[in-house]
Every structure is written in structure tokens, then in C-alpha cells.
Amino acid sequence: MYDAAALATTVERLADCLYEAGLRAGDRVVVAKDNHYDMPLLAAGAARIGALPVMLAPIASVDTVRELIDRAQPSLLVAGTRLLRRAATAGVTLAGPAVRTVAVGEPVGDLPPGALTLDDLRGGPRAPVRIGGADEPMISTHTSGTTGVPKLVLHTANTAIGRFPARMERCPIPFLTTRHSDVTAAAVSFAHIRVMAWTASQLKMAPHKVVAISDPGLATVERMVERHRPTMLEALPNMFQHWEALVARRPELFTQVRLYVTTFDAVHTRTVRTFLDASRRRFPVWGWGLGQSEVTGIIVNLFTRRTVRAGGARGDRTNIGWPAASVRVRVVDPETGRRQPRGKPGLLMVDTRARCLTYLGEDDRYRAKCEGRWWNSGDLGERVGFGRIRLLDREVDMLPGQSCIELESILLDRLPNAADVTLLARPDQPPVPVLCLRDGELDPGEWARATAGLPELAPPRLVPWEDVPRTATWKVRRLALREQVLGTAEASGTGKWT
Structure with a gap:
């Protein structure tokens, strides 16, 4: 339990640790770890000393994480221990030798050579406060990445x-x-x-x-x-x-x-x-x-x-x-x-x-x-x-003359046993419904009643809920699902504005 004063103190202490790790005003630091509220606190600690925090959610692909870290060009990487273990298992080095790594979280294996922990950084001098202006870069977060590698979005305080x-x-x-x-x-x-x-x-x-x-x-x-x-x-x-x-x-x-x-x-x-x-x-x-x-x-x-x-x-x-x-x-x-x-x-x-x-x-x-x-x-x-x-x-997911969102809502209303419904539009063909059912079974009569009065749909595909690819914001990665279920990335939309 924290009150506001304790949160403020935590931010100050994190700023001190980041400063001790070598982070300075004008630098960039990538924060990539499991989902927890310490992420905005770490971001605030970095911004307090004038650095730019680049926040990465727990993305499933460590190759994608590496690509985003390369794009961010940080001088410091704050990485969760579970992410570091996943990267080591996959044989992926998350950052180059010029980037210092600070590991956060419970130990789950050996750390990369030269990596530090927050405990290694405590007790140093107080970090100078250099908070940027309201219209200067303050934080970078990323888009959901439903169609591929997420984009790193740069925001100011304003x-x-x-x-x-x-x-x-x-x-x-x-x-x-x-x-x-x-x-x-x-x-x-x-x-x-x-x-x-x-x-x-x-x-x-x-x-x-x-x-x-x-x-x-x-x-x-x-x-x-x-x-x-x-x-x-x-x-x-x-x-x-x-x-x-x-x-x-x-x-x-x-x-x-x-x-x-x-x-x-x-x-x-x-x-x-x-x-x-x-x-x-x-x-x-x-x-x-x-x-x-x-x-x-x-x-x-x-x-x-x-x-x-x-x-x-x-x-x-x-x-x-x-x-x-x-x-x-x-x-x-x-x-x-x-x-x-x-x-x-x-x-x-x-x-x-x-x-x-x-x-x-x-x-x-x-x-x-x-x-x-x-x-x-x-x-x-x-x-x-x-x-x-x-x-x-x-x-990119459009269904000409219809709305996937509306049809999905109608099907969910008519299928109480459905945990999720995703329509995959196809050029010049009926869209394919992907159903996640709570008991894994679909009665043909129930499906006929659910689709009565709707535009033509292809036969439904049943996929377990846990097998549907999702982003860190739980959006369905429709491109990946399309390739998984249909074996093709071909869609009705152009994808020009993703």
C-alpha cells in the first residue's frame, strides 16, 4: 500500500538509481518488463532527471522487442528478469554492448554479463532534477501492433x-x-x-x-x-x-x-x-x-x-x-x-x-x-x-458494405456460449468467423439461428481462446490470426494507414 507521498518518494529513489546507472538528461532509457504499475513510476523517475523513457509492454516476440530497442537507441535498458530469461532462451541479445542493462524483478536465472540490479544502484548521490518543458518530449509508448511491429509514439507532457x-x-x-x-x-x-x-x-x-x-x-x-x-x-x-x-x-x-x-x-x-x-x-x-x-x-x-x-x-x-x-x-x-x-x-x-x-x-x-x-x-x-x-x-480489416464490429456484436449476443468472435474479411469471399467457445462445441442448429438474417458467412472456425494471438492491450492480432487460420495474409483493406 502506498499513499501519494510514498509514491513520490519511490519516484525520487528510482531517479537516483537510474542516475547511478549512468542515465543523464537528454538520454533515452527503454523500460521493458512485465505489466505492473512500477512502469509509470520508472518513467517518472527517468523524466525527473531529464531523460526520455521509452516504454515497452511485455511483447511476446523477443525479436520484436529487440527491434524496438534498436529503434529507440537508448543508453540504458531497464529490463524485467523474465524478459531477460526469455531472450537468453531464444538466443537474442536485447541491446548492444554500449547499452547498460538494469534488471528488475525477482531473480529467474543468470543475468547478462555486466547487468546490474536496482539493489546494486541504491545508496548513491541524489540525482539532479531537470524536468523538461511542457512541450518538450516527455515519454514514448508504443502502439498495439495488431498488424506488425508496433510504432514508438513520442509525446510531450501537454x-x-x-x-x-x-x-x-x-x-x-x-x-x-x-x-x-x-x-x-x-x-x-x-x-x-x-x-x-x-x-x-x-x-x-x-x-x-x-x-x-x-x-x-x-x-x-x-x-x-x-x-x-x-x-x-x-x-x-x-x-x-x-x-x-x-x-x-x-x-x-x-x-x-x-x-x-x-x-x-x-x-x-x-x-x-x-x-x-x-x-x-x-x-x-x-x-x-x-x-x-x-x-x-x-x-x-x-x-x-x-x-x-x-x-x-x-x-x-x-x-x-x-x-x-x-x-x-x-x-x-x-x-x-x-x-x-x-x-x-x-x-x-x-x-x-x-x-x-x-x-x-x-x-x-x-x-x-x-x-x-x-x-x-x-x-x-x-x-x-x-x-x-x-x-x-x-x-485494414474492412468488410466492404458491412462492419465486422457490428456482426461480431450480433453473433456474441446470439451465442451465449461464445467467449469471443472475430470475423476475418476476405476479398470477394464471405468473411470467416473465428469462434472461441467456452465448452469447445458448436451445435449446427444454434449456428443457423445465430446467423439468421445476416450476410453470408463462411463456415465457422473454432479456435481455443488461449490460442488467439493478441497484443499487450489484448487486441486480436488479426493479421497473425488470418495466417494461422486461413494460411494467408490477404485482406480486403489496403493497410496503407496502419
């Missing part, structure tokens, strides 16, 4: 937490922001830029308790929620979906939750309904936001039990919202760039003062997605009236 929409979380807004009486809990990727805004809002709003859940597995979540009984709960969309099984078994764990939050991606109607129905609060709500690492928040909305009642008109009604505060969104033709009329799908272009500075090591790729002040999100959507925008799909 773009990460200082401007709207992130600042909105630090304003007292009914239903939406933290109260002093709240117990707030979050199960997210603590290497993600979202954690910067979340941390800033919790420190400003000062809830009764903040709970960081580093392991989203069902057993850990059950234990943590039972012990702390959160009133606000934030998690990644696919984590909430995975936890539906826990709600079915122990709904009483969620009776105190007044606000659920997802900010990364699409969320399915069944998931929202399941958790709102578990709350015994009079008016529980679900705050949804579509965001990207490069621009933070894009679209937001608030859902209630009424929004997601069974039998609603649309399967994707939890993926419709308004542009976030101070954000402008246009829907444009992918070929001409002209604005699309209401109801006509197009690319979502975003104008926001929270846009990142660049991609580390890939500035040309970053510039290719900028058109003046407009950012090409690579998402497809359409205007649906009253200033709202409906999210359809990523362009």
Missing part, C-alpha cells in the same frame, strides 16, 4: 496529459470522474500512454483508494475485486469480455461499481450489458472512448442499461459517440480525401492538440499520416446524425 480530452478527467463531472469516496481500479497495459492520463486524474481527484491490477487473469481479478470492491473499474475491452465468465459465476463482486470505463477500442454490447446488470447501483454507467496512442481520445459516449437492453435496434450501439472535448473528426473518402455525407463510410480524420510529435525512428511513416493539422486514424466510420460518429472497422 499532448499526453496537459490538454483536452485528457484534462477532462481532472474536472468534477457527474457520473464520469473520480470522487473522493471512490475505490478506483484499473487493469490495463501500464506501458500505454493511457496510464499517464489515468494516473494524473487519480492524483488530482484523490479517491479513497486506487487499485492497480497487473494480472488480468480470472483468478487474480476475482481476488482483487473481492478484496477491494471497486466503485470505478477500468479495463481493456477484451479484458471485460473475458471477465464475463466471472460475472456469471460471482455477480456480487461487481455490485458496488457505479462507473465502468474502456478507452482503447470497440466494445461489444453484450459485455456492457453483462457488467451494468451486475451492478446494484441505481444508475450505473459505462464510459466508452475510442482512442489511439498517437492522438489519445477521439470519440466518447456514455452507456446505460437502457442503451444496451436486449433486442435493441443495432448490434453496434456501444460503438457510436461524439468527438471528445476539443477534438474535431471528419469522415473522408479514402481515395479523394473529400468529406463524406451522413451515412457514407470513410476514413476518420482527427484534428486535436493532443497529437504526438512523431514516431521514434519512423518520422516518414508519421508524416505520411498527417495532412496539415489532420491525422489519419486508419479507422473507418460514418456520421449518423446529431454530430455522432459510428466506428465501423480498421481500414
Whole structure:
């Protein structure tokens, strides 16, 4: 248990250790380790002495980790002991000889030659404080990497937490922001830029308790929620979906939750309904936001039990919202760039003062997605009236004339036994549904009823949930799944804006 003063002291001590390891103002340090809340603390310690922290989540491929470290060009690597063991087993050297390595975490084997631990670095002189300006580079995090190697996104203090929409979380807004009486809990990727805004809002709003859940597995979540009984709960969309099984078994764990939050991606109607129905609060709500690492928040909305009642008109009604505060969104033709009329799908272009500075090591790729002040999100959507925008799909995953997200939501609603549904679009062929079933079996009659009235679908493929490739933010890596299930990377979208 830490209070705010103890967290501040921890950051100071970590800054001292990093300084003792040779990190200086203007240097870069890569932090790559298992998911835990010490990641933003290490980032804060590096920023305190004027260095740039580059945060890497626990990516499955050590070759990808090595590629990102090379791209970051650090002078110091802070690596988790389990990552170091994985790299050694794979025969991968994570950094060159000029990069000093600091190992963090419980020992799990021999360390690389010359590597230090935090204990080796304690007791040195106090590090000088050289905090950068609000518009200078402060932190780099990475994108999800659903289509390949993630991109390293460079943010300032202003773009990460200082401007709207992130600042909105630090304003007292009914239903939406933290109260002093709240117990707030979050199960997210603590290497993600979202954690910067979340941390800033919790420190400003000062809830009764903040709970960081580093392991989203069902057993850990059950234990943590039972012990702390959160009133606000934030998690990644696919984590909430995975936890539906826990709600079915122990709904009483969620009776105190007044606000659920997802900010990364699409969320399915069944998931929202399941958790709102578990709350015994009079008016529980679900705050949804579509965001990207490069621009933070894009679209937001608030859902209630009424929004997601069974039998609603649309399967994707939890993926419709308004542009976030101070954000402008246009829907444009992918070929001409002209604005699309209401109801006509197009690319979502975003104008926001929270846009990142660049991609580390890939500035040309970053510039290719900028058109003046407009950012090409690579998402497809359409205007649906009253200033709202409906999210359809990523362009690379598009299903011409349809929405994979909407069809997936409909199938989840009609298949109670499905833990997950992913549609893989194919050029000039029906899309392939990939189903993860809780008992591993699909009755043909049940499938026929579930697909009644839907566009033509190929025969479903059954894949165990644990075999579906996912990113550190639990998004399905559709390209990898496509190759795994179909044996091809061919898709309907162009992928030009990934």
C-alpha cells in the first residue's frame, strides 16, 4: 500500500538509481518488463532527471522487442528478469554492448554479463532534477501492433496529459470522474500512454483508494475485486469480455461499481450489458472512448442499461459517440480525401492538440499520416446524425458494405456460449468467423439461428481462446490470426494507414 507521498518518494529513489546507472538528461532509457504499475513510476523517475523513457509492454516476440530497442537507441535498458530469461532462451541479445542493462524483478536465472540490479544502484548521490518543458518530449509508448511491429509514439507532457480530452478527467463531472469516496481500479497495459492520463486524474481527484491490477487473469481479478470492491473499474475491452465468465459465476463482486470505463477500442454490447446488470447501483454507467496512442481520445459516449437492453435496434450501439472535448473528426473518402455525407463510410480524420510529435525512428511513416493539422486514424466510420460518429472497422480489416464490429456484436449476443468472435474479411469471399467457445462445441442448429438474417458467412472456425494471438492491450492480432487460420495474409483493406 502506498499513499501519494510514498509514491513520490519511490519516484525520487528510482531517479537516483537510474542516475547511478549512468542515465543523464537528454538520454533515452527503454523500460521493458512485465505489466505492473512500477512502469509509470520508472518513467517518472527517468523524466525527473531529464531523460526520455521509452516504454515497452511485455511483447511476446523477443525479436520484436529487440527491434524496438534498436529503434529507440537508448543508453540504458531497464529490463524485467523474465524478459531477460526469455531472450537468453531464444538466443537474442536485447541491446548492444554500449547499452547498460538494469534488471528488475525477482531473480529467474543468470543475468547478462555486466547487468546490474536496482539493489546494486541504491545508496548513491541524489540525482539532479531537470524536468523538461511542457512541450518538450516527455515519454514514448508504443502502439498495439495488431498488424506488425508496433510504432514508438513520442509525446510531450501537454499532448499526453496537459490538454483536452485528457484534462477532462481532472474536472468534477457527474457520473464520469473520480470522487473522493471512490475505490478506483484499473487493469490495463501500464506501458500505454493511457496510464499517464489515468494516473494524473487519480492524483488530482484523490479517491479513497486506487487499485492497480497487473494480472488480468480470472483468478487474480476475482481476488482483487473481492478484496477491494471497486466503485470505478477500468479495463481493456477484451479484458471485460473475458471477465464475463466471472460475472456469471460471482455477480456480487461487481455490485458496488457505479462507473465502468474502456478507452482503447470497440466494445461489444453484450459485455456492457453483462457488467451494468451486475451492478446494484441505481444508475450505473459505462464510459466508452475510442482512442489511439498517437492522438489519445477521439470519440466518447456514455452507456446505460437502457442503451444496451436486449433486442435493441443495432448490434453496434456501444460503438457510436461524439468527438471528445476539443477534438474535431471528419469522415473522408479514402481515395479523394473529400468529406463524406451522413451515412457514407470513410476514413476518420482527427484534428486535436493532443497529437504526438512523431514516431521514434519512423518520422516518414508519421508524416505520411498527417495532412496539415489532420491525422489519419486508419479507422473507418460514418456520421449518423446529431454530430455522432459510428466506428465501423480498421481500414485494414474492412468488410466492404458491412462492419465486422457490428456482426461480431450480433453473433456474441446470439451465442451465449461464445467467449469471443472475430470475423476475418476476405476479398470477394464471405468473411470467416473465428469462434472461441467456452465448452469447445458448436451445435449446427444454434449456428443457423445465430446467423439468421445476416450476410453470408463462411463456415465457422473454432479456435481455443488461449490460442488467439493478441497484443499487450489484448487486441486480436488479426493479421497473425488470418495466417494461422486461413494460411494467408490477404485482406480486403489496403493497410496503407496502419
